[in-house]
Amino acid sequence: MHPIFSSAIIAAPELVLTVGSLFLLLLGTYGGGANPPGNVINARGVTLAAVIILGIAGWAVIDAPAGRFEAFAGLYVADGYSAFLKVLILGAAAASMLLALPWLQAAATLRFEYPVLIALAALGMCLMVSADDMLSLYLGLELQSLAAYVLAAFHRGEGRSAEAGLKYFVLGALASGILLYGITLIYGFTGTTNFGGIALALSDGSKSLGMVFGLVFIVAGLAFKISAVPFHMWTPDVYEGAPTPVAAFFSAAPKAAALGLMVRVLVTAFGPAVFDWQQIVAFLAVASMALGAVAAIAQTSLKRLLAYSSIANIGFALVGLTAATPTGIEALLFYLAVYLAMTLGTFMVVMQLRTPDGRPVEAMADLAGLSRSQPRLALAMAIFMFSLAGIPPLLGFWPKLAVFQAVIDAGLIELAVIGFVLSVVAAYYYLRLVKIMYFDEDKVGLVSDGSRANGVMILGAALFCSPIGMLAMAPIAAATGRATASLFGLG
Amino acid sequence: MTTAIFSFYLFAFVLITSAVLVITSKNPVHSVLWLIVSFFNAGGLFILLGAEFLAMLLIIVYVGAVAVLFLFVVMMLDIDFDTLRKGFWKNLPLGLAVSGVILAEMVLAVGVWEPARVVAMGAQPGGPPAGMSNTQWIGAVLYTDYLLVFQAAGMVLLVALIGAIVLTHRTREGVRRQNIGAQIARTPGGSTRAVQPAIGGGVDLKGMDK
Numbered sequence: 001m002h003p004i005f006s007s008a009i010i011a012a013p014e015l016v017l018t019v020g021s022l023f024l025l026l027l028g029t030y031g032g033g034a035n036p037p038g039n040v041i042n043a044r045g046v047t048l049a050a051v052i053i054l055g056i057a058g059w060a061v062i063d064a065p066a067g068r069f070e071a072f073a074g075l076y077v078a079d080g081y082s083a084f085l086k087v088l089i090l091g092a093a094a095a096s097m098l099l100a101l102p103w104l105q106a107a108a109t110l111r112f113e114y115p116v117l118i119a120l121a122a123l124g125m126c127l128m129v130s131a132d133d134m135l136s137l138y139l140g141l142e143l144q145s146l147a148a149y150v151l152a153a154f155h156r157g158e159g160r161s162a163e164a165g166l167k168y169f170v171l172g173a174l175a176s177g178i179l180l181y182g183i184t185l186i187y188g189f190t191g192t193t194n195f196g197g198i199a200l201a202l203s204d205g206s207k208s209l210g211m212v213f214g215l216v217f218i219v220a221g222l223a224f225k226i227s228a229v230p231f232h233m234w235t236p237d238v239y240e241g242a243p244t245p246v247a248a249f250f251s252a253a254p255k256a257a258a259l260g261l262m263v264r265v266l267v268t269a270f271g272p273a274v275f276d277w278q279q280i281v282a283f284l285a286v287a288s289m290a291l292g293a294v295a296a297i298a299q300t301s302l303k304r305l306l307a308y309s310s311i312a313n314i315g316f317a318l319v320g321l322t323a324a325t326p327t328g329i330e331a332l333l334f335y336l337a338v339y340l341a342m343t344l345g346t347f348m349v350v351m352q353l354r355t356p357d358g359r360p361v362e363a364m365a366d367l368a369g370l371s372r373s374q375p376r377l378a379l380a381m382a383i384f385m386f387s388l389a390g391i392p393p394l395l396g397f398w399p400k401l402a403v404f405q406a407v408i409d410a411g412l413i414e415l416a417v418i419g420f421v422l423s424v425v426a427a428y429y430y431l432r433l434v435k436i437m438y439f440d441e442d443k444v445g446l447v448s449d450g451s452r453a454n455g456v457m458i459l460g461a462a463l464f465c466s467p468i469g470m471l472a473m474a475p476i477a478a479a480t481g482r483a484t485a486s487l488f489g490l491g
Numbered sequence: 492m493t494t495a496i497f498s499f500y501l502f503a504f505v506l507i508t509s510a511v512l513v514i515t516s517k518n519p520v521h522s523v524l525w526l527i528v529s530f531f532n533a534g535g536l537f538i539l540l541g542a543e544f545l546a547m548l549l550i551i552v553y554v555g556a557v558a559v560l561f562l563f564v565v566m567m568l569d570i571d572f573d574t575l576r577k578g579f580w581k582n583l584p585l586g587l588a589v590s591g592v593i594l595a596e597m598v599l600a601v602g603v604w605e606p607a608r609v610v611a612m613g614a615q616p617g618g619p620p621a622g623m624s625n626t627q628w629i630g631a632v633l634y635t636d637y638l639l640v641f642q643a644a645g646m647v648l649l650v651a652l653i654g655a656i657v658l659t660h661r662t663r664e665g666v667r668r669q670n671i672g673a674q675i676a677r678t679p680g681g682s683t684r685a686v687q688p689a690i691g692g693g694v695d696l697k698g699m700d701k
Contacts, residue, residue, distance in 0.1 A: 004638060011639070018646065025653070035662075072639035113657045120650050127643060139643040146647060150654035165658075188604060209603050213596075 007071035010078050012060040013086060014130070017123040020053030021116055028112030040105060043112040047101060050115035051094045054122060058090040068486060070132065074194050077132035080486035084333060084479050085129040085260040092253035092340050093122040095457060099344070100245030102451040103351045106358065107243070109155055118249065121147035125257035129264070134183045134193035137261060141179070141225065144254055145172050151249065152242040164241025171224070171234045179221025185214030195269035203272040212276055218265065219280050225258040228318060229287035232311050239307035244360060247303055248347030251310045252340050259314065259336060263321055263329060267487055274324050282322045286418055288315030293426035302350055302364050305429065306343070309388060312426050313339050319419050320403040323410040326484045331402035333480040338387075338399045338465070345461030346384045348454050349377050353446045361446065364433060369442025377448060378437045380462040387465040389430035390423050395469035499539055506532035519565045527558045544626040 008015055024046055032042030061083050068079040097115045104110040124143030131137035149172060153165025187193050189210040190201035202211060224231040239247040266277050292312025299305040317339065320332030353361045353374065361367065370378040387396030400423060404416040464472065509529040513522050530553045537546035619628035633641055688694050 004635070007639075018642075073636040075637070075639045111657070113653060117650070117653065117657070120646065120653075123646065135637070135640045136643065139640050139647060143643060143647050143650060146650045146654065150650070150657055153658055156658050185600065188600070208605075210600055213600070 003073075007076070010064075010069045010071040011076055011130070012064070013057040013090075014123060014126050016053065016057040016060055017119060017126060020050075020056070021119040021123060024050055024053065024112075024116045024119060028116060031112070039112070040110055043104075043110045043114070044101065046112040047097050047115040050097055050119050053119065054090045054094045054097075057122075057126070058087060061086045061090070066482075068489075072136075074196070075133045075136045076127075076130050078130060081260075081264065081483040082126075082130045084483035085256060085336075086126050088256050088337060088340060089125045089129070089253045090122060092256065092344065093118050093125075093249070095344050096245065096249035096252060099248060099348050099351060099454055099457060100243075102449050102454060103245050103360070104243070106354075106360075106449070107155070109243070114151070114154065117147045117151055121151070121249075122253065125253060128257045129260045131261065131264070132195050132268075134186070134195075137265065138176075138180065138183065141258075141261070142176065144257065145176070145225070148172075148250065148254060151246045152238055154246055155243050160241040161243060164238045167241075168234055168238045175221050175224035175231065178217050178224075182214045182217025182219075182221060185210055185217065189214065195265065198269040199271050202270065207273060207276075211273070215270055215273060215276055216280065219262075219277060219284075222258060222262045222265070223284055226255055226262065226314050227311055228284040228314055229291045229311060232288065232291065235311055236304045236307040239310075240301055240303045244303065244347065244351050247306070248344060248351070251306065251343045251347065255310065255314065256336050256340060259317060259321075259332070263332065264487065266321065267324070267329065278322060278324055281318055282412070282415060285315050285318035285322055286415070288312060288318065289419055289422040289426075290315075293422045293429075296426070296429045299429075300364055301362055302367075303362065305364060305433075306346060306350075309426075309430075310343060312422075313343070313388070316400060316403055316419060316423070319415060320406055322412060322415060323406040325406060325410050326488050327409060328403070328406035329487060330477075330480045330484045331399060331406045333483055334402055334476055335399035337476055337480075338395055338469075341461045341464045342384050342388050342396055345380065345458060345465065346388070348458050348461070349381045349384070352377060352449045352451065352454055352458065354449055355444055356447055364436060366444055366446065367433065367437050368440035368444070370437040370446060372442050373444075373446050374448055377458070380458050381437060382434050383462045383465050385430040385434050389427040391427075393467045395465045395467070395473075398470070398473060495539060498535065502532045502535040502539070505529075506536070519570075520562065523558060523561045523565055526561070527554050530554050530558065542625060544629055 027049060028042060028046045031045060032038035064078060064083065066080065068077065070077050097118050100114060101110065104114065121144045124140045124145075124147065127136060127140030128144060131140055149165055149169040152168045153162050155161035183193070186198060189208055190198050192198060192201065220231065224234075227235040239250065242250070266274075266281070270277055288311050292308050292310075292315055296305050296308035296312070299308060313335075317332050317335045320328040320330075320335060322328070323331075350361060353367075353370075355361065355366065367381075370381070383394065387394040390397045390400045400419075404419055407413075407415045407419075463469065506529050509525045509532065512525040513529065516522050516525060530549055534546040534549045537543070537549060619625055623631075686694060
């Protein structure tokens with residue numbers, strides 16, 4: 001077979017997403033009028049079609065034969081690691097499309113471009129986690145970022161949203177520049193952009209100053225994309241300004257993709273330089289956990305609180321990467337899977353709630369007395385909060401335990417102690433939200449949006465985060481084990 | 492050989508002179524024109540290196556598109572360059588410090604760079620295989636080995652296109668669009684009217700503008 005055809009078969013999920021998003025564009029353009037109700041029906045239809053296309057891509061990921069397959073002359077790799085992350089990414093992207101429907105419809109900004117942009121971002125994210133070369137890494141990252149900039153400014157008539165989009169774009173362009181600078185340094189000093197080639201060049205023992213420079217720039221560029229401290233400044237502002245469903249999307253799939261990409265770059269390309277990047281990642285982890293825990297205490301806006309919460313969670317996940325062992329990466333992947341459910345669930349509850357005059361809920365104080373007005377949603381929110389805080393019987397406890405266990409095994413006990421202390425600090429603001437919902441006087445009387453699809457998704461996420469979710473731990477552990485083995489070339 | 496050396500110094504001298512003039516000329520339109528001169532000379536240097544494809548790309552893309560776009564922006568936006576230039580002396584030390592850092596980085600990077608080692612690690616030096624031009628060689632790898640990134644770049648451009656439409660396109664009311672079907676379906680009966688105006692009475696044009 002011609003190498004391009006065999007490559008296309010290996011890259012089937014990306015091919016499905018590419019052709020599918022082009023189809024969605026045509027469907028959206030010719031599917032309905034520009035005015036209500038035609039445009040709303042059209043946007044709903046395109047969203048459903050997009051979810052089906054993501055489902056087909058996910059099926060192509062799961063159905064692929066086990067093992068490591070390189071395609072497109074070493075630019076692309078499909079292995080167990082990329083498959084695990086792609087399932088997470090496609091699932092989170094599909095959920096982000098569905099959960100936005102009622103919210104955007106209420107804001108009268110539901111347009112068919114929304115699911116199309118998320119599908120294109122999903123294509124970029126799949127390319128990111130399958131990249132085996134700096135070139136495909138960069139293009140995947142840019143594809144995802146460019147779609148994200150547009151989504152942040154999706155409410156173009158609203159000053160806050162436009163500001164969020166512009167801010168994200170300017171800072172994101174700067175981060176891309178830093179990343180590219182690092183890539184050129186690495187290319188200049190190793191003569192290759194391929195991850196395997198870089199590892200080979202680094203492993204001959206004579207690592208030069210230029211390579212370390214390049215490594216630092218690449219880590220800084222990627223740290224911006226996962227919003228790790230000190231590259232987190234954009235996160236609270238963008239989450240606050242962007243429409244809430246877009247903030248939910250940002251906190252889920254792109255984080256998983258960028259973290260997965262960072263792990264692959266550091267473990268495969270810079271594996272021989274582990275002592276150089278371990279300190280950097282340890283600093284990023286500690287700083288993110290600390291800032292996420294401390295800065296969130298003073299917040300009054302729900303979205304800013306969730307932004308700081310996502311920064312802190314990225315810090316905990318990075319602790320697993322600091323261990324730089326297969327156990328650590330397994331713990332990180334487990335953490336990501338649980339984090340996605342927790343953050344999407346929390347955002348869905350926030351979006352489901354409205355004040356009696358139809359305004360979306362933004363301030364933490366608005367949730368006062370939610371346990372009386374909306375007992376079921378309050379219970380779900382409480383489960384997510386306890387889970388995010390890492391209280392033992394809930395699922396959120398186990399990935400934290402696994403991450404700390406991994407760093408202790410790697411001999412970095414200080415890091416585990418710091419992480420443990422900071423998770424106690426972070427528990428304060430999660431529990432404060434529970435206190436506001438259950439013990440404060442109800443002044444607003446929030447009503448539920450009544451969207452059945454979102455209700456079912458909240459139920460699913462809450463069940464997953466509750467102790468019942470422990471039933472899912474064995475299959476997840478098996479999947480993360482396979483993914484990590486393929487990343488380290490063990491299986 | 493002498494011609495090559497002579498051309499190198501000519502291109503390099505004009506390049507540096509025009510680059511200095513880009514940042515020192517008072518009129519921004521002149522700056523852009525000097526920028527175009529420097530692009531042409533950089534293209535000449537690429538030809539001396541044997542990279543004729545890059546030279547043409549530089550001239551077509553940078554002179555043909557980017558510089559002309561700059562020119563449009565400079566001429567269409569009413570920017571008061573005197574106020575922009577006010578902070579020049581105040582910010583000069585900071586600017587010099589930043590350029591000093593970048594220069595030091597470059598010197599450091601070049602200082603520790605060992606081309607022989609990079610080649611030993613598997614980089615492919617030298618030009619295209621015999622009997623193949625530079626352009627042909629780039630085309631041959633661009634559509635085979637680098638097909639994935641070539642297509643991904645296309646998708647990035649598509650997202651940019653969708654983004655521009657999402658963020659700026661508005662459906663306007665009361666816009667008269669060409670309706671080809673209605674034009675073709677016009678008949679003399681629907682578009683003309685025979686009138687017999689009285690002498691000195693003029694013609695009543697009411698209802699005729701449709």
